Amino acid sequence: MHLSRLPDLDKAEWVSLAEGLQLETRLFIDGDYVDALDGGRFATVNPATGEVLADMAEGTGADIDRAVSAARRAFRDGRWSKLAPRARMDILCRFADLIEEQAGMLALLDTLDMGKPIADMVSVDLPEVVKTVRFMAECIDKIDGKVTATEPNVLHCVLRQPFGVVGCISPWNYPLLMAVWKIAPALAAGNTVVLKPAEQAPLSCIRLAELFVAAGGPPGVFNVVNGLGETAGKALALHPDVAKISFTGSTEVGKLILQYSGQSNMKQVALECGGKSPQIVLADVSDLERAATAAACGIFGNQGEVCNAGSRMIVDRRIAGDFIDLFRKTAETSFIPGDPLDPSTRMGPLVTVEHRRRVMNYIEAGRREGARLVFGGDVPPSPGAYVNPTLFADAANGMTIAREEIFGPVGAVIPVDGLDEAIRVANDTVYGLAAGVWTSNLDTALRLVKEIEAGVVWVNCFDEGDMTQPFGGWKQSGNARDKCFESVVSYTQTKSAWIRHG
Missing domain, CATH: 3.40.309.10 (Aldehyde Dehydrogenase; Chain A, domain 2)
Known part of the structure; x- marks a missing residue:
């Protein structure tokens, strides 16, 4: 149901929609739904009633490796990173349109999965999700480099290019919105993504990946692996083919992510951690x-x-x-x-x-x-x-x-x-x-x-x-900046090209 229709629904209508909701429980890798390799499952529970909503496929290190391999292939062959900026922009704009069209389903998934009031989903979370994707799409052709002043026979260019495979670990308190704060700028910058949602509220993020492909996103560019933080999350943070990890969650786990970076390939780490404002x-x-x-x-x-x-x-x-x-x-x-x-x-x-x-x-x-x-x-x-x-x-x-x-x-x-x-x-x-x-x-x-x-x-x-406001902390609240143009730029790295001619 389209976002514009949701404010008019009453409780009975929301309950009826919830009863007819179809839940997807598998992983999404390389453009399709797949089961976890070892067949493991974990329960996601409705905190308002204590009832089990679904048994989710429990991804492990093997599934993370499968997803990262798909994302790496997709990045290397250029099906996303080498698209013309306006072509990537068009796909992300269609992605935003589909989220807006399916807002009723997405709102229900987060409400049932983590207890967020449906009124908040309708008035805050879903509008901000759509706004975030559209803003990041509009940033794509604004990313630029520079040419410096040098000696006459040298051209010096500073280019900005995507990292490659970006691993994203999102929290349960804003399951859809916090995931989009990560994946939208990463995709806008030309990276491919593997998302590990919080195991307490994974249902909506799986649907995001499906909508991205429906919008024209190439297979393998956006993958989602459900699983536990200590297995799937750790495997993603340690993976040697992940060039950057973006994490939102506790300061305690954020410190572990920094350790995993050092233990693996010194991948870039973006952290948005705890607060006591x-x-x-x-x-x-x-x-x-x-x-x-x-x-x-x-x-x-x-x-x-x-x-x-x-x-x-x-x-x-x-x-x-x-x-x-x-x-x-x-x-x-x-x-x-x-x-x-x-x-x-x-x-x-x-x-x-x-x-x-x-x-x-x-x-x-x-x-x-x-x-x-x-x-x-x-x-x-x-x-x-x-x-x-x-x-x-x-x-x-x-x-x-x-x-x-x-x-x-x-x-x-x-x-x-x-x-x-x-x-x-x-x-x-x-x-x-x-x-x-x-x-x-x-x-x-x-x-x-x-x-x-x-x-x-x-x-x-x-x-x-x-969306112009950088959001992120100092001290042990982390180092990332979400939202804003700076967020897109943070998913790129610079390359200096010194060209002697004549």
């Missing part, structure tokens, strides 16, 4: 209610399963009480756990029961270490992996809930006295993905933009942006 709310904020609303959306949106979630709210002590009251009002009226197939639901379940257990352990740590529980801290009566939105107050930056990435609907208010302390607390973290700043003073805002150690800083807003 601060939202600094100063006493001179012009609209405290707006700041509190944005802060609540910044931690409870997508169930808090967001790498740049603004989970550390660093609030001037003079306004902390009023901020908490306003924050609570938004949270308790807007973020009520519910059925993700209901368009009115803004908070679904966490991705797995195991992950819910991890989040609840963090909540218990917050209680144990002395933070004051304002609301939440428990689970609703439901068979699914739900956690109620939770807020702690009077937290200290040394507490576990303020240091470690929880990846769930848990926020902490850290009171501070003035700007200098706010900056110190904000930067006192191993992460540096994003930050929010709320102030009415331009000088203060500019100082914060310069001094906060993060790859993205929002001023008087949070989690906004468009």
